[in-house]
Amino acid sequence: MTENKHWGVQVPATPIECRNLVAGHWISPETEWLDVESPYTAQTVGRVALSTVREVDAVVAGAKAAASDWARTPLKERTALLFRYRELVLKHLDDLSNRAALEAGKTVAEARAGVLKGVEVIEYALSLQNDLGGAQEVSRGVTCEVRREPLGVVAGITPFNFPAMVPMWLYPIAVTMGNCFVHKPSEKVPLTAVRMAELMVEAGFPAGVYSVVNGGRAAVEALVDHPDVKAYGFVGSSNVAKAVYARATSLGKRALCLGGAKNHLIVVPDADPAVTVDGVVGSFTGCAGQRCMAASLMVAVGEVDRLVDAIIERAKRLELGREMGAIIDRAALERLNKAIARAESDGAKLRLDGRGIKAPTEYPDGYWLGPTVIDHATPGQECTEAELFGPVLTIVRVKTLDEALELEAKSPYGNATSVFTTRGAVARYVAERATTGMIGVNIGVPVPREPFSFGGTKASRFGQGDITGSGGVELWTSLKKITTKWALQPDQNWMS
Ligand code: NAD
Numbered sequence: 001m002t003e004n005k006h007w008g009v010q011v012p013a014t015p016i017e018c019r020n021l022v023a024g025h026w027i028s029p030e031t032e033w034l035d036v037e038s039p040y041t042a043q044t045v046g047r048v049a050l051s052t053v054r055e056v057d058a059v060v061a062g063a064k065a066a067a068s069d070w071a072r073t074p075l076k077e078r079t080a081l082l083f084r085y086r087e088l089v090l091k092h093l094d095d096l097s098n099r100a101a102l103e104a105g106k107t108v109a110e111a112r113a114g115v116l117k118g119v120e121v122i123e124y125a126l127s128l129q130n131d132l133g134g135a136q137e138v139s140r141g142v143t144c145e146v147r148r149e150p151l152g153v154v155a156g157i158t159p160f161n162f163p164a165m166v167p168m169w170l171y172p173i174a175v176t177m178g179n180c181f182v183h184k185p186s187e188k189v190p191l192t193a194v195r196m197a198e199l200m201v202e203a204g205f206p207a208g209v210y211s212v213v214n215g216g217r218a219a220v221e222a223l224v225d226h227p228d229v230k231a232y233g234f235v236g237s238s239n240v241a242k243a244v245y246a247r248a249t250s251l252g253k254r255a256l257c258l259g260g261a262k263n264h265l266i267v268v269p270d271a272d273p274a275v276t277v278d279g280v281v282g283s284f285t286g287c288a289g290q291r292c293m294a295a296s297l298m299v300a301v302g303e304v305d306r307l308v309d310a311i312i313e314r315a316k317r318l319e320l321g322r323e324m325g326a327i328i329d330r331a332a333l334e335r336l337n338k339a340i341a342r343a344e345s346d347g348a349k350l351r352l353d354g355r356g357i358k359a360p361t362e363y364p365d366g367y368w369l370g371p372t373v374i375d376h377a378t379p380g381q382e383c384t385e386a387e388l389f390g391p392v393l394t395i396v397r398v399k400t401l402d403e404a405l406e407l408e409a410k411s412p413y414g415n416a417t418s419v420f421t422t423r424g425a426v427a428r429y430v431a432e433r434a435t436t437g438m439i440g441v442n443i444g445v446p447v448p449r450e451p452f453s454f455g456g457t458k459a460s461r462f463g464q465g466d467i468t469g470s471g472g473v474e475l476w477t478s479l480k481k482i483t484t485k486w487a488l489q490p491d492q493n494w495m496s
Contacts, residue, residue: 008321008362009040009102016046018190018214020055021197023367026209030055034187034216039326041104042365046103051215054422056222059213063153064228065178066208071150071178078176079129085172085203086122089115092199099192100163105326105367110287111164117447120170121468124450125172126379128473138439142485148477150178151254153228155223157184157244159236160328161290163192169454170233171200173472179231182211182221186236188328190214221277224248233467233475235292238387239414239458245462256463256475260387261292261415261456262410265444266430268301268401275442276307279420280393281314283444285371288325289391292460293416293438293445298395301402308375308395312352315371315393321360327367327390336369336390343383343394349375352416354391379407387413401429409435414457416446437461 019026019038029049036046049055070078087097093115100111130346135145156170158483163185171181178208185193187433193212200210213219223229224247231254234244238259248255265280269325283295300308326335344350352372377384383394398404408417418440419430427441437456448454453469455461 008360009038009108010040010098011038011043011102012045012047015044016191016194018046018048018194020049020051020059021201021212022059023065023211024201027055028212036103036188037191037329038102040102040321040363040366042330042367044197044307046191049214050187050189051213051219051222051350052122053218055215055398056213056219056226059182059211060223060226061094061155062208063182063211065206067150067152067180070180070206070209071152073178075129075176075178078178080127080175081204082122084170085200085205086119086126088199088203089119089122089196092195096164096192096195099195100189101325103189103191104163105158105290105328106287107322107325111326114162114165118165120166120450121472122172123455124469125176127177127327127451128173129212141487142483145482145484147176147480147482148473149480150477152179153182153184153229154179154231154476155229155233155296157220157223157232157236158185158186158193161189161287161292162217163189164196166235167471169194169235169468171210173468174476175205176241177473177476179476180209180211182213182223182229183217184213184215185231187214187216196326220244221247224253225251231235231476232257234258238243241462242459249442249494254351254475256465256467257389257461258292258387258456258467259286259460259462260413261294261460262296262385262387262411262413263293263416263418263436264299264404264411265295266295266299266301266401266404266408266417266419267304267307268421268426269304269420270422270426271304271307272442273310275309276420277310277314279418279442279444280311281318281371284393285318285324285391286445288327290328290389291354291445293447295393295418295444296387298393299407300395300397301397301401301404308351310374311393315352315373318371319360320357320368320370321363324371326363327369330367332389336388336392339382339386339388340372340374340392343374343377343381346378346381348381348383348394353376374432379410385411401426405430405433411435412459415460416440416442416456418446437466449458
Protein backbone atom coordinates (compact mmCIF):
# COMPACT_ATOMS: atom_id res chain seq x y z
CA MET A 1 0.00 0.00 0.00
CA THR A 2 1.91 3.01 -1.14
CA GLU A 3 -0.20 5.55 -3.00
CA ASN A 4 -2.35 8.36 -1.75
CA LYS A 5 -0.71 9.23 1.55
CA HIS A 6 -3.27 11.57 3.05
CA TRP A 7 -4.27 11.80 6.67
CA GLY A 8 -6.81 9.16 5.75
CA VAL A 9 -6.52 5.73 4.22
CA GLN A 10 -3.83 4.53 1.85
CA VAL A 11 -5.27 3.08 -1.33
CA PRO A 12 -3.46 0.06 -2.82
CA ALA A 13 -1.82 0.65 -6.20
CA THR A 14 -3.62 -2.37 -7.62
CA PRO A 15 -6.70 -4.19 -6.29
CA ILE A 16 -5.92 -6.83 -3.67
CA GLU A 17 -7.04 -10.35 -4.54
CA CYS A 18 -8.84 -12.20 -1.75
CA ARG A 19 -8.65 -15.94 -2.34
CA ASN A 20 -9.63 -18.84 -0.12
CA LEU A 21 -7.12 -20.28 2.33
CA VAL A 22 -7.49 -24.02 1.87
CA ALA A 23 -5.29 -26.39 3.87
CA GLY A 24 -2.62 -23.71 4.02
CA HIS A 25 -2.77 -22.77 0.31
CA TRP A 26 -4.28 -19.68 -1.24
CA ILE A 27 -6.67 -20.83 -3.97
CA SER A 28 -8.33 -18.68 -6.65
CA PRO A 29 -12.06 -19.10 -7.21
CA GLU A 30 -13.15 -21.56 -9.86
CA THR A 31 -15.99 -19.38 -11.10
CA GLU A 32 -16.50 -15.87 -9.81
CA TRP A 33 -14.82 -12.79 -8.35
CA LEU A 34 -16.68 -9.86 -6.81
CA ASP A 35 -15.23 -6.33 -6.77
CA VAL A 36 -14.57 -4.78 -3.36
CA GLU A 37 -15.14 -1.04 -3.18
CA SER A 38 -13.79 1.47 -0.69
CA PRO A 39 -16.46 3.70 0.88
CA TYR A 40 -13.86 6.50 0.79
CA THR A 41 -13.33 6.47 -2.97
CA ALA A 42 -16.14 4.35 -4.45
CA GLN A 43 -13.32 2.66 -6.37
CA THR A 44 -12.38 -0.98 -6.60
CA VAL A 45 -9.66 -1.74 -4.07
CA GLY A 46 -9.87 -5.50 -4.18
CA ARG A 47 -11.69 -8.50 -5.53
CA VAL A 48 -13.02 -11.40 -3.57
CA ALA A 49 -13.77 -15.02 -4.37
CA LEU A 50 -17.45 -15.94 -4.41
CA SER A 51 -17.20 -19.53 -3.28
CA THR A 52 -19.41 -22.32 -4.53
CA VAL A 53 -20.56 -25.37 -2.57
CA ARG A 54 -17.61 -27.31 -4.00
CA GLU A 55 -15.16 -24.70 -2.82
CA VAL A 56 -16.69 -24.68 0.66
CA ASP A 57 -16.33 -28.48 0.67
CA ALA A 58 -12.63 -28.14 -0.15
CA VAL A 59 -12.02 -25.66 2.68
CA VAL A 60 -13.85 -27.81 5.20
CA ALA A 61 -12.01 -30.94 4.03
CA GLY A 62 -8.69 -29.13 4.62
CA ALA A 63 -9.80 -28.14 8.11
CA LYS A 64 -11.08 -31.61 8.91
CA ALA A 65 -7.77 -33.20 7.93
CA ALA A 66 -6.03 -31.01 10.50
CA ALA A 67 -8.60 -31.37 13.28
CA SER A 68 -7.45 -34.49 15.05
CA ASP A 69 -3.76 -33.51 15.35
CA TRP A 70 -4.67 -30.00 16.43
CA ALA A 71 -7.05 -31.26 19.10
CA ARG A 72 -4.23 -33.40 20.50
CA THR A 73 -1.69 -30.59 20.44
CA PRO A 74 -1.19 -29.54 24.07
CA LEU A 75 -2.90 -26.33 25.09
CA LYS A 76 0.45 -24.77 25.93
CA GLU A 77 1.73 -25.37 22.39
CA ARG A 78 -1.43 -24.00 20.82
CA THR A 79 -1.16 -20.97 23.06
CA ALA A 80 2.47 -20.40 22.08
CA LEU A 81 1.42 -20.02 18.44
CA LEU A 82 -1.31 -17.58 19.38
CA PHE A 83 1.25 -15.61 21.33
CA ARG A 84 3.39 -15.37 18.19
CA TYR A 85 0.29 -14.32 16.26
CA ARG A 86 -0.40 -11.54 18.76
CA GLU A 87 3.12 -10.20 18.18
CA LEU A 88 2.54 -10.23 14.42
CA VAL A 89 -0.80 -8.42 14.72
CA LEU A 90 0.88 -5.68 16.75
CA LYS A 91 3.81 -5.54 14.32
CA HIS A 92 1.41 -5.10 11.40
CA LEU A 93 -1.08 -2.94 13.26
CA ASP A 94 -0.82 -0.07 10.76
CA ASP A 95 -1.40 -2.32 7.78
CA LEU A 96 -4.38 -4.10 9.39
CA SER A 97 -5.88 -0.78 10.54
CA ASN A 98 -5.48 0.76 7.12
CA ARG A 99 -7.15 -2.18 5.41
CA ALA A 100 -10.07 -2.14 7.84
CA ALA A 101 -10.49 1.62 7.37
CA LEU A 102 -10.14 1.42 3.61
CA GLU A 103 -12.77 -1.28 3.09
CA ALA A 104 -15.23 -0.49 5.91
CA GLY A 105 -15.11 3.33 5.73
CA LYS A 106 -13.88 3.79 9.30
CA THR A 107 -11.37 6.44 10.27
CA VAL A 108 -7.92 4.93 10.65
CA ALA A 109 -8.04 5.67 14.40
CA GLU A 110 -11.31 3.74 14.75
CA ALA A 111 -9.96 0.85 12.73
CA ARG A 112 -6.85 0.77 14.92
CA ALA A 113 -8.99 0.72 18.07
CA GLY A 114 -10.95 -2.19 16.60
CA VAL A 115 -7.80 -4.24 15.99
CA LEU A 116 -6.57 -3.48 19.51
CA LYS A 117 -9.92 -4.54 20.98
CA GLY A 118 -9.49 -7.79 19.05
CA VAL A 119 -6.02 -8.15 20.58
CA GLU A 120 -7.67 -8.06 24.01
CA VAL A 121 -9.59 -11.20 23.06
CA ILE A 122 -6.32 -12.79 21.93
CA GLU A 123 -4.90 -11.94 25.35
CA TYR A 124 -7.92 -13.47 27.03
CA ALA A 125 -7.38 -16.64 24.98
CA LEU A 126 -3.69 -16.63 25.97
CA SER A 127 -4.70 -16.60 29.62
CA LEU A 128 -6.80 -19.76 29.31
CA GLN A 129 -3.79 -22.04 29.71
CA ASN A 130 -3.54 -20.86 33.31
CA ASP A 131 -7.17 -21.13 34.08
CA LEU A 132 -8.76 -24.22 32.66
CA GLY A 133 -9.36 -27.68 33.91
CA GLY A 134 -9.18 -29.09 37.34
CA ALA A 135 -9.58 -32.30 39.24
CA GLN A 136 -10.97 -32.99 42.66
CA GLU A 137 -11.21 -35.93 44.97
CA VAL A 138 -14.98 -36.21 45.07
CA SER A 139 -15.09 -39.13 47.48
CA ARG A 140 -12.45 -41.22 49.14
CA GLY A 141 -10.23 -42.66 46.42
CA VAL A 142 -12.36 -41.25 43.62
CA THR A 143 -11.23 -38.34 41.47
CA CYS A 144 -13.38 -36.35 39.13
CA GLU A 145 -11.76 -34.36 36.34
CA VAL A 146 -13.24 -32.03 33.78
CA ARG A 147 -11.80 -31.64 30.31
CA ARG A 148 -12.76 -28.97 27.82
CA GLU A 149 -12.74 -30.75 24.49
CA PRO A 150 -12.74 -29.09 21.08
CA LEU A 151 -15.65 -29.71 18.73
CA GLY A 152 -13.57 -30.25 15.56
CA VAL A 153 -14.19 -27.95 12.60
CA VAL A 154 -16.09 -24.79 13.52
CA ALA A 155 -16.94 -21.65 11.56
CA GLY A 156 -17.29 -17.92 12.04
CA ILE A 157 -19.42 -15.76 9.76
CA THR A 158 -18.83 -12.05 10.23
CA PRO A 159 -20.24 -8.65 9.17
CA PHE A 160 -18.72 -5.68 7.37
CA ASN A 161 -18.57 -3.17 10.18
CA PHE A 162 -15.65 -4.54 12.20
CA PRO A 163 -13.36 -6.34 9.74
CA ALA A 164 -10.76 -7.24 12.40
CA MET A 165 -12.43 -7.02 15.80
CA VAL A 166 -15.50 -9.19 15.26
CA PRO A 167 -13.57 -12.09 13.69
CA MET A 168 -11.16 -11.77 16.64
CA TRP A 169 -14.09 -12.28 18.99
CA LEU A 170 -14.24 -15.76 17.53
CA TYR A 171 -11.08 -17.42 16.28
CA PRO A 172 -8.53 -16.76 19.06
CA ILE A 173 -10.66 -18.65 21.58
CA ALA A 174 -11.83 -21.28 19.07
CA VAL A 175 -8.33 -22.27 17.92
CA THR A 176 -6.80 -22.05 21.39
CA MET A 177 -9.43 -24.50 22.56
CA GLY A 178 -8.26 -26.92 19.85
CA ASN A 179 -10.74 -26.37 17.02
CA CYS A 180 -9.97 -25.84 13.35
CA PHE A 181 -11.61 -22.58 12.43
CA VAL A 182 -13.09 -21.58 9.06
CA HIS A 183 -13.70 -17.86 8.62
CA LYS A 184 -16.30 -16.54 6.19
CA PRO A 185 -15.75 -12.77 6.23
CA SER A 186 -18.22 -10.27 4.86
CA GLU A 187 -17.75 -10.05 1.10
CA LYS A 188 -17.66 -6.27 1.60
CA VAL A 189 -14.51 -6.40 3.76
CA PRO A 190 -12.33 -9.40 2.83
CA LEU A 191 -9.02 -7.50 2.68
CA THR A 192 -8.43 -7.40 6.44
CA ALA A 193 -9.53 -11.02 6.79
CA VAL A 194 -6.99 -12.16 4.23
CA ARG A 195 -4.20 -10.22 5.96
CA MET A 196 -5.14 -11.72 9.35
CA ALA A 197 -5.06 -15.17 7.77
CA GLU A 198 -1.61 -14.51 6.26
CA LEU A 199 -0.41 -13.63 9.76
CA MET A 200 -1.96 -16.81 11.21
CA VAL A 201 0.05 -18.79 8.63
CA GLU A 202 3.20 -16.77 9.45
CA ALA A 203 2.67 -17.43 13.16
CA GLY A 204 3.05 -21.13 12.40
CA PHE A 205 -0.44 -22.53 12.85
CA PRO A 206 -0.48 -25.86 10.98
CA ALA A 207 -2.23 -25.96 7.60
CA GLY A 208 -5.99 -26.33 8.02
CA VAL A 209 -6.15 -25.02 11.57
CA TYR A 210 -7.18 -21.64 10.21
CA SER A 211 -8.95 -21.36 6.86
CA VAL A 212 -10.79 -18.69 4.93
CA VAL A 213 -13.73 -19.24 2.66
CA ASN A 214 -14.87 -16.10 0.91
CA GLY A 215 -18.26 -15.45 -0.55
CA GLY A 216 -21.81 -14.46 0.21
CA ARG A 217 -25.06 -16.18 1.07
CA ALA A 218 -24.34 -19.34 -0.96
CA ALA A 219 -21.06 -19.88 0.91
CA VAL A 220 -22.76 -19.35 4.28
CA GLU A 221 -25.50 -21.82 3.50
CA ALA A 222 -23.04 -24.43 2.26
CA LEU A 223 -20.99 -23.96 5.41
CA VAL A 224 -24.01 -24.29 7.67
CA ASP A 225 -25.25 -27.39 5.83
CA HIS A 226 -21.86 -29.07 5.81
CA PRO A 227 -21.99 -32.13 8.08
CA ASP A 228 -18.35 -31.75 9.14
CA VAL A 229 -18.78 -28.26 10.60
CA LYS A 230 -19.94 -28.60 14.17
CA ALA A 231 -20.58 -25.09 15.49
CA TYR A 232 -21.05 -21.52 14.30
CA GLY A 233 -20.44 -18.06 15.60
CA PHE A 234 -22.38 -15.60 13.47
CA VAL A 235 -22.46 -11.81 13.75
CA GLY A 236 -24.60 -9.69 11.43
CA SER A 237 -28.11 -8.36 10.95
CA SER A 238 -30.96 -9.89 12.93
CA ASN A 239 -32.86 -11.42 10.01
CA VAL A 240 -29.80 -13.26 8.79
CA ALA A 241 -28.74 -14.17 12.35
CA LYS A 242 -32.15 -15.71 12.95
CA ALA A 243 -32.09 -17.62 9.66
CA VAL A 244 -28.57 -18.96 10.21
CA TYR A 245 -29.45 -19.97 13.76
CA ALA A 246 -32.60 -21.78 12.62
CA ARG A 247 -30.76 -23.55 9.81
CA ALA A 248 -27.85 -24.67 11.99
CA THR A 249 -29.93 -25.80 14.95
CA SER A 250 -32.42 -27.63 12.73
CA LEU A 251 -29.44 -29.80 11.81
CA GLY A 252 -28.71 -30.37 15.48
CA LYS A 253 -25.68 -28.09 15.48
CA ARG A 254 -24.53 -25.52 17.94
CA ALA A 255 -24.86 -21.86 16.97
CA LEU A 256 -24.61 -18.47 18.59
CA CYS A 257 -25.83 -15.76 16.24
CA LEU A 258 -25.63 -12.10 17.17
CA GLY A 259 -27.92 -9.70 15.36
CA GLY A 260 -28.69 -6.00 15.02
CA ALA A 261 -29.64 -3.49 17.65
CA LYS A 262 -31.48 -0.31 18.54
CA ASN A 263 -29.66 0.98 21.58
CA HIS A 264 -31.43 3.35 23.94
CA LEU A 265 -29.64 6.17 25.72
CA ILE A 266 -31.70 7.48 28.60
CA VAL A 267 -30.77 11.06 29.48
CA VAL A 268 -32.18 12.66 32.63
CA PRO A 269 -32.04 16.35 33.61
CA ASP A 270 -29.32 15.90 36.25
CA ALA A 271 -26.90 14.39 33.70
CA ASP A 272 -23.43 15.92 33.57
CA PRO A 273 -23.39 18.04 30.39
CA ALA A 274 -19.79 17.37 29.34
CA VAL A 275 -19.99 13.62 29.94
CA THR A 276 -23.37 13.38 28.22
CA VAL A 277 -22.49 15.36 25.12
CA ASP A 278 -19.25 13.43 24.74
CA GLY A 279 -20.94 10.07 25.32
CA VAL A 280 -23.96 10.62 23.10
CA VAL A 281 -22.13 12.23 20.17
CA GLY A 282 -19.28 9.72 20.32
CA SER A 283 -21.80 6.90 20.34
CA PHE A 284 -24.00 7.91 17.40
CA THR A 285 -21.25 9.25 15.15
CA GLY A 286 -18.45 6.76 15.97
CA CYS A 287 -17.91 4.37 13.05
CA ALA A 288 -20.47 6.62 11.31
CA GLY A 289 -23.12 4.94 13.42
CA GLN A 290 -22.39 1.58 11.81
CA ARG A 291 -21.90 -0.44 14.95
CA CYS A 292 -24.22 -2.67 16.86
CA MET A 293 -23.49 -0.74 20.08
CA ALA A 294 -24.12 2.72 18.61
CA ALA A 295 -26.55 5.09 20.24
CA SER A 296 -29.55 5.08 18.07
CA LEU A 297 -32.40 6.34 20.20
CA MET A 298 -32.01 8.98 22.88
CA VAL A 299 -34.83 8.92 25.38
CA ALA A 300 -34.93 12.41 26.81
CA VAL A 301 -36.56 12.39 30.24
CA GLY A 302 -38.15 15.73 31.22
CA GLU A 303 -36.47 19.02 30.46
CA VAL A 304 -33.12 18.37 28.78
CA ASP A 305 -33.27 20.94 25.96
CA ARG A 306 -29.90 22.44 26.79
CA LEU A 307 -28.26 19.02 26.54
CA VAL A 308 -29.95 18.37 23.19
CA ASP A 309 -28.75 21.73 21.86
CA ALA A 310 -25.21 20.99 23.01
CA ILE A 311 -25.29 17.54 21.38
CA ILE A 312 -26.33 19.12 18.07
CA GLU A 313 -23.66 21.82 18.32
CA ARG A 314 -20.94 19.25 18.98
CA ALA A 315 -22.11 16.91 16.21
CA LYS A 316 -22.22 19.79 13.71
CA ARG A 317 -18.53 20.49 14.22
CA LEU A 318 -17.28 16.98 13.43
CA GLU A 319 -14.95 16.86 10.48
CA LEU A 320 -15.88 14.16 8.00
CA GLY A 321 -13.14 11.72 7.16
CA ARG A 322 -10.85 12.83 9.95
CA GLU A 323 -13.31 12.42 12.84
CA MET A 324 -16.09 10.43 11.23
CA GLY A 325 -15.91 7.80 8.53
CA ALA A 326 -18.01 6.96 5.49
CA ILE A 327 -21.11 4.84 4.86
CA ILE A 328 -20.31 1.35 3.61
CA ASP A 329 -21.85 1.64 0.13
CA ARG A 330 -24.20 3.55 -2.14
CA ALA A 331 -27.19 1.33 -1.30
CA ALA A 332 -26.76 1.96 2.43
CA LEU A 333 -26.41 5.70 1.86
CA GLU A 334 -29.59 5.80 -0.23
CA ARG A 335 -31.45 3.75 2.38
CA LEU A 336 -30.37 6.18 5.10
CA ASN A 337 -31.31 9.26 3.06
CA LYS A 338 -34.78 7.82 2.53
CA ALA A 339 -35.20 6.94 6.21
CA ILE A 340 -34.31 10.52 7.20
CA ALA A 341 -36.85 11.90 4.71
CA ARG A 342 -39.51 9.53 6.06
CA ALA A 343 -38.81 10.57 9.66
CA GLU A 344 -39.58 14.14 8.68
CA SER A 345 -42.68 13.33 6.68
CA ASP A 346 -43.91 11.16 9.57
CA GLY A 347 -43.87 14.24 11.80
CA ALA A 348 -40.51 14.26 13.59
CA LYS A 349 -38.36 17.39 13.60
CA LEU A 350 -35.07 17.29 11.71
CA ARG A 351 -32.70 19.33 13.89
CA LEU A 352 -29.49 18.41 12.07
CA ASP A 353 -29.53 17.13 8.50
CA GLY A 354 -26.42 15.32 7.29
CA ARG A 355 -27.76 14.57 3.80
CA GLY A 356 -25.82 16.02 0.91
CA ILE A 357 -23.02 17.17 3.21
CA LYS A 358 -19.85 18.36 1.51
CA ALA A 359 -17.44 15.46 1.10
CA PRO A 360 -13.86 15.78 2.37
CA THR A 361 -11.78 17.21 -0.47
CA GLU A 362 -9.48 14.16 -0.50
CA TYR A 363 -12.43 11.82 -1.06
CA PRO A 364 -15.06 13.61 -3.16
CA ASP A 365 -16.58 10.38 -4.49
CA GLY A 366 -17.05 8.58 -1.16
CA TYR A 367 -20.31 7.72 0.51
CA TRP A 368 -20.77 10.48 3.06
CA LEU A 369 -23.57 11.31 5.42
CA GLY A 370 -23.09 13.94 8.09
CA PRO A 371 -24.36 13.56 11.66
CA THR A 372 -28.14 13.77 11.72
CA VAL A 373 -30.44 14.48 14.67
CA ILE A 374 -34.15 13.78 14.51
CA ASP A 375 -36.03 15.26 17.47
CA HIS A 376 -39.58 14.77 18.80
CA ALA A 377 -39.96 11.37 17.16
CA THR A 378 -42.72 9.15 18.50
CA PRO A 379 -43.04 5.42 19.19
CA GLY A 380 -44.08 3.51 16.10
CA GLN A 381 -42.04 5.62 13.67
CA GLU A 382 -39.38 3.84 11.63
CA CYS A 383 -36.63 6.06 13.06
CA THR A 384 -37.72 5.14 16.60
CA GLU A 385 -38.06 1.41 16.06
CA ALA A 386 -35.69 0.25 13.30
CA GLU A 387 -31.93 -0.12 13.24
CA LEU A 388 -30.90 2.58 10.74
CA PHE A 389 -27.15 1.84 10.95
CA GLY A 390 -25.83 5.31 10.20
CA PRO A 391 -24.88 8.49 12.10
CA VAL A 392 -28.48 9.28 12.92
CA LEU A 393 -29.69 10.06 16.43
CA THR A 394 -33.43 9.90 17.02
CA ILE A 395 -34.76 11.64 20.12
CA VAL A 396 -38.02 10.70 21.82
CA ARG A 397 -39.30 12.91 24.64
CA VAL A 398 -40.85 11.30 27.73
CA LYS A 399 -41.89 12.63 31.14
CA THR A 400 -40.64 9.97 33.54
CA LEU A 401 -37.90 7.40 33.96
CA ASP A 402 -40.49 4.62 34.03
CA GLU A 403 -41.83 5.80 30.68
CA ALA A 404 -38.28 5.66 29.30
CA LEU A 405 -37.84 2.12 30.61
CA GLU A 406 -41.19 1.08 29.17
CA LEU A 407 -40.06 2.26 25.74
CA GLU A 408 -36.76 0.43 26.14
CA ALA A 409 -38.50 -2.77 27.17
CA LYS A 410 -40.72 -2.72 24.07
CA SER A 411 -37.75 -2.69 21.68
CA PRO A 412 -37.34 -6.05 19.97
CA TYR A 413 -33.57 -5.61 20.23
CA GLY A 414 -31.42 -6.14 23.30
CA ASN A 415 -27.80 -5.15 22.93
CA ALA A 416 -27.24 -2.05 25.05
CA THR A 417 -28.94 0.55 27.21
CA SER A 418 -27.17 3.54 28.69
CA VAL A 419 -28.21 6.04 31.29
CA PHE A 420 -26.70 9.48 31.72
CA THR A 421 -27.12 10.77 35.25
CA THR A 422 -25.14 12.06 38.22
CA ARG A 423 -27.34 10.17 40.69
CA GLY A 424 -26.38 6.67 41.77
CA ALA A 425 -29.98 5.76 42.56
CA VAL A 426 -31.11 6.59 39.01
CA ALA A 427 -28.21 4.64 37.53
CA ARG A 428 -29.00 1.59 39.64
CA TYR A 429 -32.73 1.83 38.90
CA VAL A 430 -32.06 1.72 35.17
CA ALA A 431 -29.30 -0.90 35.35
CA GLU A 432 -31.56 -3.28 37.28
CA ARG A 433 -34.63 -2.82 35.06
CA ALA A 434 -33.23 -2.44 31.53
CA THR A 435 -33.88 -5.46 29.31
CA THR A 436 -30.65 -5.53 27.32
CA GLY A 437 -27.46 -7.51 27.82
CA MET A 438 -25.03 -4.60 28.25
CA ILE A 439 -25.69 -1.54 30.36
CA GLY A 440 -23.78 1.74 30.37
CA VAL A 441 -23.75 4.32 33.13
CA ASN A 442 -22.48 7.56 31.61
CA ILE A 443 -20.96 5.48 28.81
CA GLY A 444 -22.22 5.79 25.25
CA VAL A 445 -20.83 2.51 23.94
CA PRO A 446 -20.90 0.07 26.86
CA VAL A 447 -18.82 -2.69 25.30
CA PRO A 448 -17.44 -4.85 28.11
CA ARG A 449 -13.66 -5.18 28.10
CA GLU A 450 -11.97 -8.52 28.63
CA PRO A 451 -12.45 -10.68 30.65
CA PHE A 452 -16.08 -9.50 30.72
CA SER A 453 -18.01 -11.03 27.87
CA PHE A 454 -19.99 -9.52 25.01
CA GLY A 455 -23.59 -10.45 24.31
CA GLY A 456 -27.09 -9.03 24.07
CA THR A 457 -30.61 -10.33 24.55
CA LYS A 458 -33.86 -10.54 22.54
CA ALA A 459 -33.43 -10.18 18.74
CA SER A 460 -29.81 -9.11 19.17
CA ARG A 461 -28.87 -12.69 20.01
CA PHE A 462 -30.08 -16.09 18.86
CA GLY A 463 -28.62 -18.87 20.98
CA GLN A 464 -27.27 -19.10 24.47
CA GLY A 465 -24.40 -17.40 26.22
CA ASP A 466 -22.02 -14.63 25.25
CA ILE A 467 -19.62 -14.67 22.35
CA THR A 468 -16.39 -13.67 24.12
CA GLY A 469 -14.87 -14.41 27.51
CA SER A 470 -16.06 -17.58 29.20
CA GLY A 471 -18.99 -17.57 26.74
CA GLY A 472 -16.51 -18.19 23.92
CA VAL A 473 -14.98 -21.10 25.79
CA GLU A 474 -18.48 -22.60 26.26
CA LEU A 475 -19.38 -22.04 22.61
CA TRP A 476 -16.34 -23.76 21.15
CA THR A 477 -15.95 -26.73 23.51
CA SER A 478 -17.79 -29.54 25.15
CA LEU A 479 -17.24 -30.53 28.71
CA LYS A 480 -16.10 -34.07 29.47
CA LYS A 481 -16.18 -35.36 33.04
CA ILE A 482 -13.86 -38.23 33.89
CA THR A 483 -14.40 -40.03 37.19
CA THR A 484 -11.53 -42.29 38.21
CA LYS A 485 -10.90 -44.89 40.91
CA TRP A 486 -7.74 -46.93 40.92
CA ALA A 487 -7.24 -48.68 44.23
CA LEU A 488 -9.67 -51.38 45.20
CA GLN A 489 -10.89 -50.33 48.60
CA PRO A 490 -13.66 -52.59 49.81
CA ASP A 491 -14.65 -50.25 52.61
CA GLN A 492 -15.44 -47.46 50.16
CA ASN A 493 -18.25 -47.01 47.71
CA TRP A 494 -18.96 -44.26 45.16
CA MET A 495 -20.56 -42.03 47.77
CA SER A 496 -18.09 -42.59 50.59
P1 NAD B 1 -25.33 -9.01 7.20
O1 NAD B 1 -26.32 -9.76 8.00
O2 NAD B 1 -25.76 -8.46 5.88
O3 NAD B 1 -24.06 -9.94 6.86
C1 NAD B 1 -23.39 -10.68 7.86
C2 NAD B 1 -22.78 -11.93 7.25
O4 NAD B 1 -23.83 -12.77 6.75
C3 NAD B 1 -21.86 -11.64 6.08
O5 NAD B 1 -20.76 -12.51 6.15
C4 NAD B 1 -22.72 -11.95 4.85
O6 NAD B 1 -21.99 -12.42 3.76
C5 NAD B 1 -23.67 -13.02 5.36
N1 NAD B 1 -25.00 -12.96 4.77
C6 NAD B 1 -25.67 -11.86 4.31
N2 NAD B 1 -26.91 -12.20 3.88
C7 NAD B 1 -27.03 -13.52 4.10
C8 NAD B 1 -28.10 -14.46 3.89
N3 NAD B 1 -29.26 -14.09 3.37
N4 NAD B 1 -27.90 -15.75 4.25
C9 NAD B 1 -26.72 -16.13 4.78
N5 NAD B 1 -25.68 -15.30 5.00
C10 NAD B 1 -25.83 -14.01 4.67
O7 NAD B 1 -24.73 -7.88 8.13
P2 NAD B 1 -23.80 -6.65 7.74
O8 NAD B 1 -24.60 -5.66 6.96
O9 NAD B 1 -22.52 -7.14 7.17
O10 NAD B 1 -23.47 -6.07 9.18
C11 NAD B 1 -24.26 -5.12 9.85
C12 NAD B 1 -25.20 -5.78 10.82
O11 NAD B 1 -24.47 -6.55 11.75
C13 NAD B 1 -25.98 -4.76 11.66
O12 NAD B 1 -27.29 -5.22 11.81
C14 NAD B 1 -25.24 -4.78 13.00
O13 NAD B 1 -26.02 -4.38 14.10
C15 NAD B 1 -24.87 -6.22 13.08
N6 NAD B 1 -23.77 -6.42 14.01
C16 NAD B 1 -24.07 -6.97 15.21
C17 NAD B 1 -23.09 -7.14 16.15
C18 NAD B 1 -23.41 -7.72 17.50
O14 NAD B 1 -22.50 -7.95 18.26
N7 NAD B 1 -24.66 -7.97 17.83
C19 NAD B 1 -21.76 -6.74 15.87
C20 NAD B 1 -21.49 -6.19 14.63
C21 NAD B 1 -22.52 -6.05 13.70
